[in-house]
Amino acid sequence: MTGRWRVRISALAVSLVAASTALVASDAATAAPPHPTAVLAAEYEAAPCVVEIPVERRERVTCGYLTVPERRDDDADPERTLRLPVTVIQTGARDAEDDPVVIPVSRDAGGGMASVVTHVLEDAAWATRDRDVIIVEQRGGVFAEPTLVCDELSLERTIVDGRLATAAERQPQRLAAIQACRDRLTEAGVDPSAYTTAASAADLADLRAAMRLDAWNVAGIGDGSRVALTLLRDHPEGLRTVVLDSVEPPQVDRLTLAPDALTASITALLAQCGADRECGDRYPDLQASLDTVLANAEAAPLEITVKSPVDRAPLVVSLDDEDVMRALRAALADTSIVPVLPFVIDRLAAGDTAAALPVAQRLIDEADAELDGARLSRVCAEELPFTIDETTEETAENAGAALSAHMPTLEALREECAVWEVPAAAAVEAQPVEGTVPTLLLSGADDPIAPPEWAETAANGLSAASAHVFPSLAHAPLWTTDDSCVTFITMQFLADPGADNDTSCPSRMTSTVFLTTADVQPTSALYRLAVDVAEDHRLGQIIVLVLTLGMLFVTFVYGCAYGMRWLARRRGRAPEGAVLSATVAAGFDLAFAGGILWLLSTGDPLVLAFGIPAAAWPLLLLPFAALASTAVLIAVLVRAWRGGDGTFAHRVFLSVSAIATVAFTVWLLARGLLFL
Template sequence: MLEVPESRADRGGRTIRLAVAIVPAVSGKPAGDPVVFMEGGPGGDAFGSIPFLVASGVNHDRDLIVMAQRGTLHSQPALLCPEIDRFTAEAVGLRYDAPSTGRRLVRAARECRDRLAADGTDLDAYNTTENAADFADLRRALGIGRWNVYGYSYGTELALTYLRLHPEGIRSVAIDSVVPPDIVSLPWTWDSAREGIGAVLAACAAQPVCGRRFPDLPETLTEQTRRLEAHPLRLTAQPPSGGDPVEVVLDGGALVNLLVANAVKAVDVPAALDELARGNPERFARAQAAGARTAVGETAHGLTQSVACSEWVPGYTRRDLLEAGREAFPGWPDRVLAQAPQLPFEDRVCRAWDVADRTDVQRVATVSDVPTLVLSGTFDAKSGAAWGPYAARTLSRSTTVRIPGIGHWVVPQSPCAQRVLASFLADPTAPDTACAAGLAPKPFTITPEPESA
């Protein structure tokens, strides 16, 4: 356990404890500079990612250091919100973007916030600046002269912030599925959704068999989003993990968020949209039902909301979000576009969460000459692939690699990305990226054409 101040601005204030795991290198002669991992989320369980990191070979030649970020599972305190977990499980049977659903979410967030604050937690202290300082303290506590940083999703924002504020001791940085600190916001989510979803549909059109079998997929998606928003489907579906069937609602907002979350595998999306258009919503209904099995007490929503509400939400209006949605998906219903993908009603949640605006210190691009590997998947609808090169523009010794046909968190899904990361760690100034040149998305699932009437 690493003990750090809860707030470094409050000298003499309380301390918190962060769990640390060190996974030994597989190699009998490991390199002296370990890899430290930064989990996504914000609020994800870093220890839960260890099996994926090990399976990807991240600890092959170097020790792997994993720390539970402040407020997350295994840290003390853990800012868990069972109130929000219970809402998430219930929400599969609610209209995604109905005002009544938003009120229930805000109520759950307020209950969690009030409970955490009553326990003495300083929610303003759970931010990316303090998070980065924790990792700087960890390196010093372990007596490590130099190490390599690897982060994905929110962990890339954290890694870039850490590189900007605490560059000493960093040999190299690898960022996977990039969230640039200077640009992330609620309107930004629509740009990423457009790029990721659009890439899936375009890849189908580029494969002759898929393109012939499923023509005009963008139009199909628009039509189905509009249809479901006007006339939601109320269904019973069995979660993919098994168990009793649950009642679900499929409206336009739910459809879009299932696509952004990759709840239906990308290779199945064209077939699933075609089936939906022909009156068979089973694939999407089962994906929606999966939310009913949301684990209580794994995601640290306290860190999620403290970061989002202080760093992502301020400075933009509801109109800004709606206009970004209209630009990304012309013709879609405003009611769908008024909610940020994966973060519905977040502006209202943030009014209840009530933390200070930190955008002036966090919305800053990182300028560095530390060797950096920038990995993106072309099917990523959470943090679009274009944001990798965007972040790299101020990283003078960066190598940017796009992996076709891969979604969010590239390395565990791509053997090529694993080889590139290993090569980068061996020589950050000259990684071997050749395997990416010949890659193409996998063939899509092709279902039989319906018989003519």
């Protein structure tokens, strides 16, 4: 089936659908033309993949580019085209279905081409069990040509003397950078107003025509769900099913309701911790702890030293209360991080900012998502013009109103949109989508970005919709977790969307198991060690570690051999007691190093990111025992050198061993691994 996708194909116009125009209330915006529906010209050609494909998977993957017009208006310049990368992951089924699953991605929608391809290949075998999966990057994306990624907004430009400017400090610079990016793009002939959701939906329709797909299934993730819904509205031809994971329907005033969604997610976290016996006992007033963290951050920004994503050098990040809320929103959206959030909140309230290091590092590493000019084109045209200026009545009255006081306002976005300067979209882009295509809506119960209520809102206009909420899961449960219930329901739906499928498994899902100080000894030492040695491959750290451990291993072997000879002869040529002390010290240090290596290779990554498993506390005693033995060794050697005890060679070797033990102890102390 996929062989024909490797051939260059042209698709011509098949129909024109009239659309009503509308003016939208906006301070300085003019209504844009109606949504495009005509396919003017599109072609698909094979090309090398834009993301790295593992060697063992390459026989299943083909790639190419879809070329589409930048605009589809009657007076559009036919020479202005875009190239969108496409990755096709083939099914291994012998009797493959001929209706592939197509996923439009962007950094706002599912994390981008690289992460979705990796997930499908490595963690979502169910997706390609019966049919191919086609992943297409939306216009303006990282690998698209042209890309609307604004390098002018890169994190590197806001780092001064190893410190990242705060959000408030960065805003004036950010506005200037947005202007510079827009100027650069327009000078190159790029029209920022052409990068809309409706245009992306038309691109997908072009893809179907170019690949000659009679039937297809479209899956939208997060922001990509708007593309899928718009496709359902504008180009329903051939659509067999639609899967919406964490849907963001156009009629929802997302920008205004975002504080409500985050507040509800935080409230759910606090309630779940209170209902959990261990979490509730350890953190009896988590709300007060969170209030303390926010108040402290508002009074004086929290400072955390992370690794710069630019050069991996130390980078001091200052987080005010709004930054903390942004970080909390990102963490709550990640189901894998939620179990540790009560622990982090409690440690931050106690002044231990290092406890938030793994979360802060992830946010910094993903900060380049803010470079996405395509996101500005969509939000500034399709969402901000339809946003209510005033805070919603629900937000003002709900129990989390105090939390809302720490959340960012829309003022910064308004300033950015004024600079980006794209016209407001037609009113239809903020209206409910209606359709009869079977649609599956999946929501995480604790999603702070797209709460389940939004799925219910989207389903109102879809006559063949089925919505499911999954307890203890957050954003994009289908594509960010390996939960068997989510995949089971999705697989049933794709196999037979009209059947009365078994959808009872959400009621059997277990609640979140929280990580507390009963499970982990708080320290960021193991996390920093793994980053420095395993990820950054810091040569100095590796050399010290290899040399000291190598010498300790030689000492241990030497001591064992010497001991066996001493037992045979009852005499030896080394200073009395020195070999035993050196061997014991080396043994304890090697046992500690081996224990740490075993933890890093077999332990729970979540636990290790925030500390050492509580059950492993005896391991922490080993370097102190080694230090005590080293102290005895040093005393014996001082006496030996003064009195000439033992041979010169033994004294030299044992002295080098003592130096290695001391060096290893100093290394542990510097790494924060020497503690009780």
